[in-house]
């Protein structure tokens with residue numbers, strides 16, 4: 001994520017520095033601070049809007065849609081941070097006037113007729129929109145705010161963006177439009193506005209949507225619902241480990257789930273869905289066989305075909321994070337390719353009551369190169385970086401693929417960065433978008 005945002009901020013700031021060199025004068029720090037903070041904010045907000053389009057062509061360079069969403073989230077948070085700086089600077093002109101005297105050069109600019117009226121309107125719209133933007137950030141960061149309500153509020157973001165784009169376009173210095181900074185701004189505003197209109201029109205991801213029906217529903221354990229969908233020939237297939245956005249109910253909207261089955265070329269996909277919240281609780285009672293569904297995808301790059309075959313493989317699944325590994329093993333059974341070799345760690349709360357343990361053991365029977373290890377927390381067995389390091393050859397090149405609770409992923413990644421597995425590469429599927 002930082003690999004995209006950092007160069008982005010550097011380009012944006014670099015162009016700002018160039019324009020500063022050709023201007024200057026009293027109050028220039030104030031004026032330029034106001035312009036820079038506003039410019040960074042709208043530039044990042046435009047990027048946020050464009051990333052929200054779920055651009056499939058960016059998946060490969062960025063490592064999957066889950067990573068694109070993380071970048072979208074952080075670009076949005078940074079945009080609001082710069083907006084806050086912009087607002088504070090704007091509010092600080094009286095203080096500066098009291099201390100240094102004089103007036104801001106930007107305040108001194110007067111236009112006539114329509115331009116002046118539009119600039120006044122843009123200022124008012126900007127102030128109104130910025131308060132809504134702050135409120136949105138607070139609600140987003142307040143994790144206790146229910147996701148289903150947050151999603152509806154979040155849908156107002158494109159409208160808010162259009163107000164802020166109007167503010168930025170009218171209040172940017174006129175001479176910017178003849179310079180690269182203005183050209184980049186025009187491109188970003190156009191891209192962000194187009195993305196906003198597409199979002200408001202409900203067109204995001206539309207061309208990747210397929211209609212299907214529920215073919216089977218099972219409950220392998222009380223907390224887990226297994227759903228098989230029949231998507232027919234419209235489904236173009238998927239790579240093992242990819243996920244899809246599934247809409248069971250239009251009012252509820254789509255939820256991302258990893259496809260737990262390999263692609264059989266028959267348009268059938270299976271999901272293992274854990275009761276993790278309001279909608280997924282008692283899911284088996286909310287859906288029925290034959291019910292129409294919409295599936296958008298596939299997305300994601302958590303694909304074992306991308307593994308480095310020269311590196312020692314460590315695959316770690318935590319709880320429902322086992323779904324991509326089930327798809328991997330199923331795909332490896334079906335394909336005529338060299339059997340994979342890996343240490344597969346599965347962390348479960350209670351192995352005796354977990355039907356996934358049996359399924360993994362069955363799938364692994366075909367692969368003598370896969371060393372399955374079950375970590376049963378009810379028996380006090382937990383997986384840590386130390387446990388992993390102790391059982392792995394030190395100094396060897398290792399590749400770790402992790403899917404499971406975010407906290408466990410962070411702890412393992414941090415721990416493995418220390419010797420002796422510091423030569424490891426860590427791939428992580430982010431199961432959280434917000």
Ligand SMILES: Cc1cc2nc3c(=O)[nH]c(=O)nc-3n(C[C@H](O)[C@H](O)[C@H](O)COP(=O)(O)OP(=O)(O)OC[C@H]3O[C@@H](n4cnc5c(N)ncnc54)[C@H](O)[C@@H]3O)c2cc1C
Pocket residue numbers: 066146147148243253254255256257258259271272273274275276277278279280281320323430431432433434
């Ligand atoms: C890439 C990816 C793959 C996933 N694969 C699986 C899987 O194979 N099996 C599985 O059981 N779970 C999976 N999840 C998690 C699953 O999407 C959530 O558990 C589910 O959406 C919760 O919905 P809810 O309404 O019951 O929960 P809520 O109580 O509404 O929310 C609980 C949490 O779930 C997440 N969430 C809720 N709704 C959405 C949504 N529409 N889009 C994105 N996140 C949402 C939010 O983080 C929220 O805080 C995956 C998530 C992601 C991002």
